[in-house]
Amino acid sequence: MYRTRCTDGATTKCRAHDRGVTHLLFSIVLSTLILSGTAFCSAQFDEARVHADRGLQLAQSGDLQGAENELRQAIKLEPRNPEFLSTLGTLLAMDKKLDESSTLFRKALQLAPQDSTSRRYLAANLWQLHRYPEAKQELQTLLRQHPNDAAARLLLGMVSENSGDYSTAAKMLSSVPDEVSKQPESVAALARSYYQLHERERARTTLSVLSEQAAEQGVLLGAQIADQAEDFETAQKLLESVSPSGTHFAIVQYRLALVEYHAKRFAESQSRLQRLIDSGHETSQAYNLMGWTYQQQANLKAAAESFERAIALAPADESNYLDLGRILFAHGSLRIALDVAKRAAIQFPNSVAVFDFKGRTESRMLQFTDAIRSYKRATQLDPSNAEVTLGLARAQASAGLNADAASTLDTALNRFPKDARFQVEYALMLIKQAETGDAVARTRAEKMLRSALAIAPINQQALYELGNLELNDGRVTEASRHLEQVVKLAPLSSQAHFALARAYRRLKRVEDAQKEMDLYNRSKETDSRDGAASHNDEAKN
Amino acid sequence: MKRKINASRVRSHALFAGLALAIALVGASTAFTALAVPSKELFADITQEAGITWRQFSGESPDRFLIETMGGGVAFLDVDNDGLLDIFFVNGGETPGGKSPGPIKNALYRNLGNGKFEDVASKAGVDHIDFYGIGVAVGDFDNDGFPDLYVTGFPTSALFHNNGNGTFTDVTAHAGVKNSGRWAAGAAWFDYDRDGLLDLVVTNYAEFSFDQPKKCEVNGVRSYCAQVAYKGMPLTLYHNNGDRTFTDVSARSGLDKMIGRGLGVVAIDFNDDGWPDLFVARDASPNLLLINKRDGTFEDAALDAEIAYNANGNAKAGMGVDVADVNGDGLPDLVVTNFNDQYHSLFMGSASFPYQDRTVASHLAQFSKADVGWGTKFLDYDNDGNPDLIIANGHINQSIELMREDVKYQEPLLLLHNEGQGVFRNSAQEGGPAFNSGYISRGLAVGDVDNDGDPDVVITRLNGTSMLLRNKVGQDSNWVGFELQGTKSNRDAIGAKITVTAGARRLVRWILGGSSYISSSDKRVLVGLGHSQVKAVDVDVLWPSGTRQELSNLQVNRYFKIVEGTQ
Numbered sequence A: 001m002y003r004t005r006c007t008d009g010a011t012t013k014c015r016a017h018d019r020g021v022t023h024l025l026f027s028i029v030l031s032t033l034i035l036s037g038t039a040f041c042s043a044q045f046d047e048a049r050v051h052a053d054r055g056l057q058l059a060q061s062g063d064l065q066g067a068e069n070e071l072r073q074a075i076k077l078e079p080r081n082p083e084f085l086s087t088l089g090t091l092l093a094m095d096k097k098l099d100e101s102s103t104l105f106r107k108a109l110q111l112a113p114q115d116s117t118s119r120r121y122l123a124a125n126l127w128q129l130h131r132y133p134e135a136k137q138e139l140q141t142l143l144r145q146h147p148n149d150a151a152a153r154l155l156l157g158m159v160s161e162n163s164g165d166y167s168t169a170a171k172m173l174s175s176v177p178d179e180v181s182k183q184p185e186s187v188a189a190l191a192r193s194y195y196q197l198h199e200r201e202r203a204r205t206t207l208s209v210l211s212e213q214a215a216e217q218g219v220l221l222g223a224q225i226a227d228q229a230e231d232f233e234t235a236q237k238l239l240e241s242v243s244p245s246g247t248h249f250a251i252v253q254y255r256l257a258l259v260e261y262h263a264k265r266f267a268e269s270q271s272r273l274q275r276l277i278d279s280g281h282e283t284s285q286a287y288n289l290m291g292w293t294y295q296q297q298a299n300l301k302a303a304a305e306s307f308e309r310a311i312a313l314a315p316a317d318e319s320n321y322l323d324l325g326r327i328l329f330a331h332g333s334l335r336i337a338l339d340v341a342k343r344a345a346i347q348f349p350n351s352v353a354v355f356d357f358k359g360r361t362e363s364r365m366l367q368f369t370d371a372i373r374s375y376k377r378a379t380q381l382d383p384s385n386a387e388v389t390l391g392l393a394r395a396q397a398s399a400g401l402n403a404d405a406a407s408t409l410d411t412a413l414n415r416f417p418k419d420a421r422f423q424v425e426y427a428l429m430l431i432k433q434a435e436t437g438d439a440v441a442r443t444r445a446e447k448m449l450r451s452a453l454a455i456a457p458i459n460q461q462a463l464y465e466l467g468n469l470e471l472n473d474g475r476v477t478e479a480s481r482h483l484e485q486v487v488k489l490a491p492l493s494s495q496a497h498f499a500l501a502r503a504y505r506r507l508k509r510v511e512d513a514q515k516e517m518d519l520y521n522r523s524k525e526t527d528s529r530d531g532a533a534s535h536n537d538e539a540k541n
Numbered sequence B: 001m002k003r004k005i006n007a008s009r010v011r012s013h014a015l016f017a018g019l020a021l022a023i024a025l026v027g028a029s030t031a032f033t034a035l036a037v038p039s040k041e042l043f044a045d046i047t048q049e050a051g052i053t054w055r056q057f058s059g060e061s062p063d064r065f066l067i068e069t070m071g072g073g074v075a076f077l078d079v080d081n082d083g084l085l086d087i088f089f090v091n092g093g094e095t096p097g098g099k100s101p102g103p104i105k106n107a108l109y110r111n112l113g114n115g116k117f118e119d120v121a122s123k124a125g126v127d128h129i130d131f132y133g134i135g136v137a138v139g140d141f142d143n144d145g146f147p148d149l150y151v152t153g154f155p156t157s158a159l160f161h162n163n164g165n166g167t168f169t170d171v172t173a174h175a176g177v178k179n180s181g182r183w184a185a186g187a188a189w190f191d192y193d194r195d196g197l198l199d200l201v202v203t204n205y206a207e208f209s210f211d212q213p214k215k216c217e218v219n220g221v222r223s224y225c226a227q228v229a230y231k232g233m234p235l236t237l238y239h240n241n242g243d244r245t246f247t248d249v250s251a252r253s254g255l256d257k258m259i260g261r262g263l264g265v266v267a268i269d270f271n272d273d274g275w276p277d278l279f280v281a282r283d284a285s286p287n288l289l290l291i292n293k294r295d296g297t298f299e300d301a302a303l304d305a306e307i308a309y310n311a312n313g314n315a316k317a318g319m320g321v322d323v324a325d326v327n328g329d330g331l332p333d334l335v336v337t338n339f340n341d342q343y344h345s346l347f348m349g350s351a352s353f354p355y356q357d358r359t360v361a362s363h364l365a366q367f368s369k370a371d372v373g374w375g376t377k378f379l380d381y382d383n384d385g386n387p388d389l390i391i392a393n394g395h396i397n398q399s400i401e402l403m404r405e406d407v408k409y410q411e412p413l414l415l416l417h418n419e420g421q422g423v424f425r426n427s428a429q430e431g432g433p434a435f436n437s438g439y440i441s442r443g444l445a446v447g448d449v450d451n452d453g454d455p456d457v458v459i460t461r462l463n464g465t466s467m468l469l470r471n472k473v474g475q476d477s478n479w480v481g482f483e484l485q486g487t488k489s490n491r492d493a494i495g496a497k498i499t500v501t502a503g504a505r506r507l508v509r510w511i512l513g514g515s516s517y518i519s520s521s522d523k524r525v526l527v528g529l530g531h532s533q534v535k536a537v538d539v540d541v542l543w544p545s546g547t548r549q550e551l552s553n554l555q556v557n558r559y560f561k562i563v564e565g566t567q
Helices: A002-017 A021-035 A042-062 A066-075 A084-092 A098-109 A116-128 A132-145 A152-162 A168-176 A178-182 A183-195 A199-213 A216-226 A233-240 A249-262 A266-278 A283-295 A299-315 A318-330 A334-347 A352-364 A369-379 A386-398 A402-414 A420-435 A440-457 A460-472 A476-489 A494-506 A511-537 B001-016 B364-368
Strands: B043-045 B074-077 B084-089 B107-111 B117-119 B132-139 B148-154 B158-162 B169-171 B185-189 B200-204 B216-218 B219-222 B236-240 B246-248 B262-268 B275-283 B288-292 B297-301 B323-324 B333-336 B345-348 B373-377 B388-395 B415-417 B424-425 B440-447 B456-463 B468-469 B480-487 B497-504 B505-510 B525-530 B536-540 B548-555 B559-561
Touching: A021 A199, A042 A066, A042 A084, A066 A084, A084 A116, A084 A369, A116 A132, A116 A152, A132 A152, A132 B275, A152 A168, A152 A178, A168 A178, A168 A183, A178 A183, A183 A199, A183 A216, A199 A216, A199 A233, A216 A233, A216 A249, A233 A249, A249 A266, A249 A283, A266 A283, A283 A299, A283 A318, A283 B219, A299 A318, A318 A334, A318 A352, A334 A352, A352 A369, A369 A386, A386 A402, A386 A420, A402 A420, A420 A440, A420 A460, A460 A476, A460 A494, A476 A494, A494 A511, B074 B132, B074 B440, B074 B456, B132 B185, B148 B200, B185 B275, B200 B275, B262 B323, B275 B323, B323 B373, B323 B440, B345 B548, B364 B388, B364 B415, B364 B424, B373 B456, B388 B440, B388 B456, B480 B497, B480 B536, B497 B525, B505 B525, B536 B559, B548 B559
Parallel strands: B185 B262, B373 B440, B480 B559
Antiparallel strands: B043 B468, B074 B084, B084 B107, B107 B117, B132 B148, B148 B158, B148 B185, B158 B169, B185 B200, B200 B236, B200 B262, B216 B219, B236 B246, B262 B275, B275 B288, B288 B297, B323 B333, B333 B345, B373 B388, B388 B415, B415 B424, B440 B456, B456 B468, B480 B525, B497 B505, B497 B536, B536 B548
């Protein structure tokens, strides 16, 4: 009987909440107030009701903490009251306490399964918590109960889009055009879904709504969606629809330059950025993008100058340092890249990314003792960062500090038990040890590789190293099996073709061996071309 | 011990003076008895007593030209046919930023036979070269009985003809072997067309210019750039016309297509078809195994032999090379010196491809992980019949120790004892004081400088003095030595295969063209026979001409001169 009344109350709330997402939370408060006049049968309930009413009043006055306390009192007295549970859940959601809020909604729904508002709120919470499958499940239940629930359709569309189910997203969102058109984020989600489904024209039509209806921010969002979908024409049209005299002129020009950059129109992008800068909108962001346009046009000097200017304008933005360092690294200008990394390390002594980059550059320059120091700092700053831990282990092994590397890897194996790269790295070190006469290391290396493959069955390096070990042991059939897997996974790997040719040669498969050698030579030529530039600055160490 | 050494020398010298069958005498009247040194060391450093003071000058400069790190060629040769090995050292040169306070000179140390040497380079006319000197190859190109010198370098090289009177004449221009514009490193004399005349192969390293220094730094300090920053060059092959001139047949032979950073080179008949082949160690370029096609061309079989690259398909930094039958199967095996972390390589030859990479199994990997290797020779230092191995090491970059805990700039010589079947033990601890220090070694040559029947060693050091190491233990075992003189074949008999049967043992040796790193070794062949009771051996010589010559019942512990076709 008590449960029935409460369910009725929830239904009332549900109607109030259909008006719109942003008003829902306050509506529930109001609807609860309406319900406060309902007759109940016990004194305990009356006391609980008093707390609940007071809580709602406090919520209306903006005292969420006070409201929360009152509602908790109410629930203490009436723990099985779905209305109280749901109301507190709503309050907590407003206060971003989404986990507890969701628990309360679930309890409320156990008591009142037809409470569509609580279910919708629960779904909204789960969406915000990125728990998409659970959110989807709640919304599907809701839609079974209320197939025309527009808010639920909107929400399911958003959840589906976020979880990569673009087909459902497009179906749901397109079914509630009025709801979608009210919010640029929803329009963007629908357009993004169409792009993903290769329905470019529908995406364009959807986005056109933004240029017709939405504010400039909405247009910028639409342009971003089109840009990301590589529909550069639409992105440009949207951006050009913004009034040049508007407040977003500089942002629009920058975004246009970004679209041109993505469309590989690097010179146009660079010119637009230059005009933007010349017109007085000199920003770090513009110089950063201009740096990339120069980099794409193989003008390393101008690129470096642009990044340096970006750094000067925003010295607190480490990304400019890192971008500059990375392009120098990619061009093989390791010495200058290292200078940049050193400057960044002084400027950002607590940046993992900076010390990671510094360590990587030093390792590439074979300055392993310096690299160890950099990686140690990075791991100190973020012990949970697998990349820098791996970098540290590699640098230690390369510096000949096998005991230190083993210690790092032992710790990493415990900390990152599912990351096969550590097993592979360990195996590589053991293989090196085995080459200098350590038979135990040889056995451990193979065990480590097999363990890596248990975690990641198609880890190329593990397969390759295992194949090579087997080949050297004369276990040619097993070796060829593993190496064949590698060449399938990495058809351009010269070393895999080389090893497989060796295996086939031993199996007397002369033609196959020759074929693999041809593939090796072709891959090697590509490697040489790609690698030629990167050697310019390397010392002979 | 001292008495024993002296007695052994006396015995060997006496035997050495005798004639047997149609075998001519190789005279020697050395008196190294004054050089007695403490026992229990394999080698004694006799550089100072011998009076060898020459220093290599690399022209080291702030520009860090890679060429500054690559020189130091050395050769053992008997310039005046007095039966005593002399020593020729090639100096480097000045660089734009590395000037010498005095003239830069090569040295030709004449062996005086009393344990002393005298620099006669100036008198001989080989003290000066007008290019940056790198290496040397010794060969009697005109078959006149006197060894000639080919000195490699940049931007040219030079051929010095031995006049037979203690002097040399620079015949480069007339001979047509200047190798202009190239940075020549290694060179080997060999008779690729078997016409009885020594031809010359030259390994060119890389495109280079003093006008365009490459800039690399370590920790802000200028350093030598990696070799891959320099584009490799093709090989040069000169055909001996028989009139003291040569023809460049690089294109005709196909060697001009072999582009890469070539360094050490050795000539030997790898596939036992009677025609000399070549192996070229290359620095971060695939090694070459050039099989002689018997028509003046060569075909690279290094990929099939699996000696071009390491197991990952990457080229190692091949520097020096030598060949010997390490495991006693009668087939030529190869050692190639490489960079640190790459290990020096040991490849066991086989009748069919691929060769077996025994770098790890031989323990060579274990002993060479931290080393940058250059000159290398198999030498049976204890005359037990199994070729041992010596390697000159030394890093490139002075700042390496700032970057690596386990790699040194100055690295010790590596001396490995062959325990049989090509498995090595590090014997540097027993080697003597010379093996206990680090050096920046480069060139290395082996020869029996005191004619006592065991191999001695000379090593050059970058910007330093050289080291002459006298073997103290080989003469304790039995041995037999041969000097071959071709008649139909080239006079140096380069390419000859010598099979010695001593009781149940069959030992195969070759007279190589080239080998080591930019250096040239004693052309005589020493065969260790261990402590066996064998008093005499049988010898089968397969001459480069194809002639087979068998000699029986040759007494041990002496040298024999064998003239082709003479019984």
